[in-house]
Amino acid sequence: MYLGIDCGTQGTKALVLDTQSGRVLGEGSAAHQLISGANGRREQEASDWLQAFELATRAALEQAGVPGSAILGIGVSGQQHGLVLLDAQGEVLRPAKLWCDTESAAENQQLLDFLGGDSGSLERLGVAIAPGYTVSKLLWTRDHHPEVFARIAHILLPHDYLNYWLTGRCCAEYGDASGSGYFNVRTRTWDTELLELIDPDGALVRALPELIEADRCVGSIRPEVAERLGLNPGALVASGGGDNMMGAIGTGNIAPGAITMSLGTSGTVYAYADQPRVSPHPQVATFCSSSGGWLPLICTMNLTNASGAIRELLGLDIDAFGALVGEAPIGAQGVLMLPFLNGERVPALPLASGSLHGLTSDNLTRANLCRAVVEGTTFGLRYGLDLLRDSGIRSDAIRLIGGGAKSATWRQIVADIMGAPVACPQHTEAAALGAAIQAAWCVARERGQAVSLQSLCDTCVTLDEQRGAQPDAQRSQAYEVVYQRYREQVRQLQ
Ligand SMILES: Nc1ncnc2c1ncn2[C@@H]1O[C@H](COP(=O)(O)OP(=O)(O)O)[C@@H](O)[C@H]1O
Ligand SMILES: O=C(CO)[C@@H](O)[C@H](O)COP(=O)(O)O
Numbered sequence: 001m002y003l004g005i006d007c008g009t010q011g012t013k014a015l016v017l018d019t020q021s022g023r024v025l026g027e028g029s030a031a032h033q034l035i036s037g038a039n040g041r042r043e044q045e046a047s048d049w050l051q052a053f054e055l056a057t058r059a060a061l062e063q064a065g066v067p068g069s070a071i072l073g074i075g076v077s078g079q080q081h082g083l084v085l086l087d088a089q090g091e092v093l094r095p096a097k098l099w100c101d102t103e104s105a106a107e108n109q110q111l112l113d114f115l116g117g118d119s120g121s122l123e124r125l126g127v128a129i130a131p132g133y134t135v136s137k138l139l140w141t142r143d144h145h146p147e148v149f150a151r152i153a154h155i156l157l158p159h160d161y162l163n164y165w166l167t168g169r170c171c172a173e174y175g176d177a178s179g180s181g182y183f184n185v186r187t188r189t190w191d192t193e194l195l196e197l198i199d200p201d202g203a204l205v206r207a208l209p210e211l212i213e214a215d216r217c218v219g220s221i222r223p224e225v226a227e228r229l230g231l232n233p234g235a236l237v238a239s240g241g242g243d244n245m246m247g248a249i250g251t252g253n254i255a256p257g258a259i260t261m262s263l264g265t266s267g268t269v270y271a272y273a274d275q276p277r278v279s280p281h282p283q284v285a286t287f288c289s290s291s292g293g294w295l296p297l298i299c300t301m302n303l304t305n306a307s308g309a310i311r312e313l314l315g316l317d318i319d320a321f322g323a324l325v326g327e328a329p330i331g332a333q334g335v336l337m338l339p340f341l342n343g344e345r346v347p348a349l350p351l352a353s354g355s356l357h358g359l360t361s362d363n364l365t366r367a368n369l370c371r372a373v374v375e376g377t378t379f380g381l382r383y384g385l386d387l388l389r390d391s392g393i394r395s396d397a398i399r400l401i402g403g404g405a406k407s408a409t410w411r412q413i414v415a416d417i418m419g420a421p422v423a424c425p426q427h428t429e430a431a432a433l434g435a436a437i438q439a440a441w442c443v444a445r446e447r448g449q450a451v452s453l454q455s456l457c458d459t460c461v462t463l464d465e466q467r468g469a470q471p472d473a474q475r476s477q478a479y480e481v482v483y484q485r486y487r488e489q490v491r492q493l494q
Contacts, residue, residue: 001016001018001019001070002017002019002071002073002074002437002440003016003060003073003074003231004075004077004250004431004434004435005056005075005162005432005435006077006078006243006429006435007052007158007162008032008265009100009265009305010031011029012029012030012052012055012056013027013029013429013431014028014029014053014057014060014432015028015429015432015433015436016060016071016436017433017437017460019456022460022461022462025064026059026060026061026062027063028059028062029059030052030055031052032044032049032052039102040103040343041097042097042100042101042103043096043098044095044096044098045096046095046161047092049158049162053162057230058230068229068231069231069232072232072234072236073235073238073442073443074166074221074235074236074238075237075238075246075434075437076163076166076238077241077242077246077431077435078159078176078240078242078243079099080099080157080158080179080244081133081180082098082099082157082158083096083141083155084156084157084160085148085152086152086153086156087152090154090164090168094145097140098132099301100301100342101137102132104136104137104140105131105343105350107136107139108131108132108133108135110139111129111135111136111139111197112128112129114197115129119282125183125184125185126185127179127181127286128283128285129181130283130345130348130350131343131345131350132301133181134155134179134182135180135181135198136181138155138182138195139198142198152203153207154170154207156170156172157176160176160240163218165225166218166221166225166237167237170209170210171209171239172209172211172212173211173212173216174213174214174288175241175242175245175287175289175290175291176245177211177288178287179285179287181194185278185294188211189211190208190211213292214241214290214292214438215239215292215441215442216239216442216445217238217239217442217445218237218238218239218240219237220233220236220237236439237439238438238443240290240435240438241290241434242290243262243264243431244260244268244287244297244299245434246430246432247401247431247434248260248272248289248291248295248434249291249433249434249435249453249457250427250430250437250461251399251434251461252458252461253270253272254454255272255454256273256274257272258271258395258398258399259271259388259396259397259398259399260398260401260430261381261385261400261401261414261418262400262401262402262431263303263402264402264403265303265304266299266300266301267302267377267380267381267384268297268298268299269298269385270296271295271296271388271393272289272294273293277294277391277392279390279391281387282348283345283346283384284296284297284384284387284388285299290434290438291453296391298385299345299346299384300345300346300377300380301344301345302344303381304404305342306341306373307370307373309341310370314369316366316370321370325367325370325371325374325410325413326409327367327371330482331481332371333365333368334358334363335356335364335371335372336356336358336372336375336482337356338352338355338357338486338489338493339376339377340354341353341354344380346380346383346387347380347383347493349490349493356369374409374413375417375482378413378417379483379486381417381418382417382483383487398414398421399422399423399424399425399463400423400424401425401429405424405428408467408469411424411468415469415470416472417483418471419476420471421469423464423468424464426461433460436460437461438453441453
């Protein structure tokens with residue numbers, strides 16, 4: 001049995017996977033608190049993740065009805081780009097700034113100017129650094145919290161930190177590291193010179209974790225943590241990875257051919273590539289995968305956070321919200337929402353705010369507002385998919401995951417707006433599943449057993465025929481008109 005953990009933005013999800021049968025035996029989850037402040041601050045206490053890790057793990061074990069002693073390996077998936085700073089004693093120095101924090105947008109621009117803009121950044125790193133990537137958070141810490149900056153001994157990403165807590169070892173793997181903004185995706189090495197620009201004394205470079213391959217284990221679980229979580233003290237901890245990298249594994253997207261789309265707090269679309277073919281579009285991030293290759297990806301910063309905001313505003317539960325989305329017609333009778341509540345990465349509008357267009361006294365209804373937020377967020381994903389298609393991603397087979405994929409109405413809207421068939425894996429918590437699968441792969445490697453990641457995915461990733469959606473030509477055509485209206489509004493903001 002293997003334990004997969006996904007430390008997402010809104011919460012931690014855990015699952016217990018039996019890799020012999022490919023069945024998920026139990027799942028658990030626990031919510032995180034978000035610290036929001038002026039200027040786009042979005043932070044979380046790392047201790048909150050540990051608490052959620054424990055609650056979600058215990059719930060998953062209980063549902064699975066298996067003892068923690070049966071867990072042979074643990075894989076950890078984490079929200080990308082967050083910055084966790086530790087002092088020399090391994091204590092967390094301040095709350096982690098998250099991927100959706102835009103407080104360091106000015107620092108990102110300073111770094112981008114140094115790199116020679118998007119094209120210079122693409123040439124040097126293979127990605128165009130965006131607000132939210134880790135690197136600008138370091139510059140921000142230097143300029144706003146020099147006392148914290150002076151004590152930095154370890155720079156970790158969220159999943160690296162959880163691996164450190166589990167094992168006592170600081171290390172990183174290529175997938176998550178490639179989203180830091182101080183990593184070269186072509187050579188798969190840290191860009192230490194960029195860090196020396198921020199800190200000429202070299203302390204940041206010394207604080208970098210060692211890089212390990214995706215199929216390696218970080219180490220064994222520490223006895224005190226095994227006891228706290230009720231797990232096998234002999235369990236090994238896998239390299240893990242960023243949540244999108246783990247979502248790729250959990251949807252079997254480990255060879256060219258498929259597209260994964262995630263409807264989480266963020267919206268992401270990505271496809272595996274066996275070469276780092278860097279797209280000329282700066283909004284396409286050619287990250288590394290956590291399976292040995294690359295993962296060209298687009299990310300929108302406003303997805304279920306935006307649908308959740310409208311839902312809460314109207315005082316609706318998830319089912320009532322879904323029913324209202326289904327009640328309104330395509331195009332929400334003219335109501336168009338640009339859902340950029342938190343600035344936006346794709347389309348690249350870091351300073352944008354959200355807006356509603358086309359309101360009249362006839363169409364201002366709860367159903368139209370619900371429909372407009374789902375359509376508006378999905379148009380952002382279509383905008384990103386167009387960029388990926390334009391970068392040479394040819395596949396049309398979409399595997400849909402994340403919280404929003406639980407909604408049948410949203411699945412159909414995705415199929416119609418993308419003009420592509422949508423398949424849902426049995427487990428929409430694909431990042432946690434991918435983490436458990438990767439754990440089985442790493443443990444097998446550690447023991448010298450010849451088990452391929454592909455064979456594990458073949459056994460453990462199954463599609464749910466009942467939850468697929470086919471595009472309908474007429475509906476797709478109707479959406480195309482609304483999508484062009486969305487693009488026009490975006491153009492006006494650029
Ligand atoms: N049936 C549904 N319809 C729409 N949204 C849903 C549904 N089920 C869950 N969600 C939304 O999914 C979100 C959580 O998605 P998840 O992928 O777990 O996010 P993250 O990994 O970023 O924490 C929540 O905001 C929740 O409101
Ligand atoms: O920033 C990105 C990808 O570049 C986000 O996708 C984060 O990785 C957060 O993921 P979720 O919490 O939405 O799953």
